[in-house]
Amino acid sequence: xxxxxxxxxxxxxxxxxxxxxxxxxxxxxxxxxxxxxxxxxxxxxxxxxxxxxxxxxxxxxxxxxxxxxxxxxxxxxxxxxxxxxxxxxxxxxxxxxxxxxxxxxxxxxxxxxxxxxxxxxxxxxxxxxxxx
Numbered sequence: 596x597x598x599x600x601x602x603x604x605x606x607x608x609x610x611x612x613x614x615x616x617x618x619x620x621x622x623x624x625x626x627x628x629x630x631x632x633x634x635x636x637x638x639x640x641x642x643x644x645x646x647x648x649x650x651x652x653x654x655x656x657x658x659x660x661x662x663x664x665x666x667x668x669x670x671x672x673x674x675x676x677x678x679x680x681x682x683x684x685x686x687x688x689x690x691x692x693x694x695x696x697x698x699x700x701x702x703x704x705x706x707x708x709x710x711x712x713x714x715x716x717x718x719x720x721x722x723x724x725x726x727x
Contacts, residue, residue, distance in 0.1 A: 598670040605667040615692035636670035651677035
């Protein structure tokens with residue numbers, strides 16, 4: 596029986612996803628075009644993905660890229676046990692940092708500069724930008 600569970604997201608921009616993962620301190624590997632990487636799970640079980648986030652020495656989180664957005668696939672029990680983050684927390688943190696990266700990217704495209712960025716005690720991110 597497989598221990599892998601998949602979570603669908605609305606993430607589409609891989610550049611912003613990579614930035615979010617780096618910001619959160621996750622190391623990851625990307626497959627060459629037309630190939631896949633192995634995602635490690637319980638007792639040597641594995642599945643394939645386009646990008647592999649190295650959650651721990653024994654468990655990975657896979658990123659599968661599709662037209663509907665990115666799907667995260669992992670043995671979440673193993674990730675939580677070895678990394679200390681469960682599925683919901685991981686998706687929430689990555690989605691928040693992805694949104695931050697996407698907002699910053701869009702601001703730069705439209706000629707704005709980042710004026711102030713702060714993270715509050717409840718982990719909300721507030722951004723103030725200016726255009727000269």
